[in-house]
Amino acid sequence: MSARSKATFGQVASGARDEALYLILRVLRLPLDSPGSVMRRRLPAAQSAAVGEALRRRFVDREPAAYITGEAWLGGLRFHVDERVLIPRSYFVEVLEGQVDPWIGDPARVTRAADVCTGSGCLAVLLARHFKGAMVDATDLIAGALEVAAANVRLHRLSGRVRLLEGDLLLPAGAARYDVILSNPPYEPSARVDRLPLEFRREPRVALDGGSDGLQTIRRLVRQAAARLRPRGILMIEVGGCREAFEREFAHLEPHWFHTQDGSDCVCLIQVERLARRHGRARS
Ligand SMILES: C[S@@+](CC[C@H](N)C(=O)[O-])C[C@H]1O[C@@H](n2cnc3c(N)ncnc32)[C@H](O)[C@@H]1O
CATH class of the missing domain: 3.40.50.150 (Vaccinia Virus protein VP39)
Incomplete structure (x- = not known):
């Protein structure tokens, strides 16, 4: 992933860190309120590749995170979304x-x-x-x-x-x-x-x-x-x-x-x- 990603925010989260975290948790099918400790573990190759692919789509291809996960949240409710x-x-x-x-x-x-x-x-x-x-x-x-x-x-x-x-x-x-x-x-x-x-x-x-x-x-x-x-x-x-x-x-x-x-x-x-x-x- 390029360190110079021109990604912009505001559709899902307001910044890169929160959006990356959201994508990682969703790809790993972990609850969005998971403790930080879930990030400190080695992932099996398949999961690692899936996370990498999601981050590449978001920060290199600049697809909105919600279209990658197929969901968005409003008022605490989950909604299906696509393009x-x-x-x-x-x-x-x-x-x-x-x-x-x-x-x-x-x-x-x-x-x-x-x-x-x-x-x-x-x-x-x-x-x-x-x-x-x-x-x-x-x-x-x-x-x-x-x-x-x-x-x-x-x-x-x-x-x-x-x-x-x-x-x-x-x-x-x-x-x-x-x-x-x-x-x-x-x-x-x-x-x-x-x-x-x-x-x-x-x-x-x-x-x-x-x-x-x-x-x-x-x-x-x-x-x-x-x-x-x-x-x-x-x-x-x-x-x-x-x-x-x-x-x-x-x-x-x-x-x-x-x-x-x-x-x-x-x-x-x-x-x-x-x-x-x-x-x-x-x-x-
Ligand atoms: C800004 S989006 C709002 C979607 C949703 N209500 C929301 O708040 O997330 C506007 C929606 O209006 C629809 N739209 C555009 N022109 C329209 C029209 N003349 N009559 C009905 N729907 C229209 C678009 O297809 C789009 O789904």
Whole structure:
């Protein structure tokens, strides 16, 4: 392995040491919380070769660690992943934990929710686990992504409550209306996607590319959501680095920005009353 690896991080761990450790433990099928002493032993040749190959793929070929192991973790939950889906790392994991309920009142009133742009299905699973009485629709444009999502819905035993739908944003759900719609859509400006480090460019472009200004998908989602929310419904969108552009364009919707630990505060909530005033009429 080259000592000058240009590997970049942020998809699985934040640095080389943690990511190498993660790969070694996974290849050796050891628990992720194994004590450091497990590293101080001689490995049989086959295991040593398997570890070497995983590290070569990560640090020389610069494959994301999650695609090498076929798994990713979000909110303490394990998800299947492969090259058909974005590696789960959404800020919604922070937001759903404690920040959303004050906007809902009684979480039990949420009986229908949607995860738009579901990818691996990770947020649909978190949504269904948070709103325990809700049926969740999860949509994605890409059939292959929905196959991964289906595996994750089965893994978390939510097949009875999460429905996977193929198509553009909310369109495949027909006339369904929701108490909660959330989305982590593609939001990187196209030119920025072109310049991303190799590991990130190995993720599906359709999961990242939000068009020339990053807001192309978001704009259409805001328009569609206006007619797809029930009274007192909420729309929540992760907008990444597009927060300023989003605020300029959608200030009239008075978005509330949730706090995130890294200070990016890039997930917003819009109430249906504001959307309906501008983009259509909310009906029950
Ligand atoms: C940023 S990824 C988010 C995946 C997952 N929700 C997460 O947080 O890890 C965006 C996803 O949106 C999907 N997508 C892109 N454009 C779409 C559209 N117009 N309608 C539905 N899904 C779309 C992509 O296939 C990709 O799976």
